[in-house]
Structures are given as structure tokens and as C-alpha cells.
Amino acid sequence: MVVEDRAAGKGRPARFWLLSDAGHARFPDRHGELTAQLITLLRGSLGEAALETLVAAREQQAMGHYQERLAGVQALSERLALLVQVRTEEGYMAELRPQEQGWLLVENHCPICAAARVCQGFCRSELQQFQQLLSGATVSRAEHLLDGGQRCVYQIIPLVQA
Secondary structure: OEEEEEOOOOOOOEEEEEOOHHHHOOOOOOHHHHHHHHHHHHHHHHOHHHHHHHHHHHHHHHHHHHHHHHOOOOOHHHHHHHHHHHHHHOOOOEEEEEEOOEEEEEEOOOOOHHHHHHOOHHHHHHHHHHHHHOOOEEEEEEEOHHHOOOOEEEEEEEOOOO
């Protein structure tokens, strides 16, 4: 709760009680549902090609952000660690698990799940982004939330074993 005093004529200032961000978070939020509706309307009104254009534009925007954040980092392990950090900041609750021949990039939460359910192009785009960002490795999806998996998991295998 946030308190704000405002001058309101003569006398004491009027006191206003406002919800903080934490307070707003306690109430239902239907942005995921709205997003899904908008995607469905876009597909129905303008067609699949328009939706693909939107997905491609989002992919370009995201790639620019990732490339900026990973700029100057060459080592695959360091790029992965930084990518996990960025994805966690975006709400994916990402973690990196070392494997015998590489790593698993595990995303324990999908903040765009409502959109991805109605447009799998977002998931395809995500995989393509990882493949481009981690060009020194083979990147494949090992588990997919929308295909009945517990979460999304990507297997990363270096092209040249150290």
C-alpha cells in the first residue's frame, strides 16, 4: 500500500491510498488471456502470414537484445551462463545443468505460455535464437512444455569437445 498526500484546497492535504506493485500482484491478471485473444484475432483477421511477420519481428528484437548482452563473450560455457541469467531476468527461471557431453538449459517457467499455446511460432523462434546465439554447439529441444513436458529443456552439445 502506498500513501499519497495531495493538496485539496484549504486545510490538511487529502490522503489517498494506492496499491503498490505488490498489491496489484494479489489481484487476477488476465494479460495472458488477452494476448492469446489478440493473437487469435490477428490470425483470423490478417492471416497466418501476418502472424509469422509478427513472430519474426519479435525474434529480431529479442536477438538484438541477446546479442547486445552476450557481446564480447566468446567461450560457449560463458555465453550459456550469461544466457541463463538473461532468461531468468525475463521470467523463465532458467538453469544450466552440466551433462557428460554438454549442458541442459532448463526453463522452469514460461512467461509467454499463453501466447505460445495459440502460436507455436514463438517456440520455434526461441529454438532458432538459441541455435544462432550458441553457434559453437548443436542445440535441440529435449523437452517441451506444450508437448506434455514438465518444462522446456534444451540440450546443448559443443561441436568441438574440449
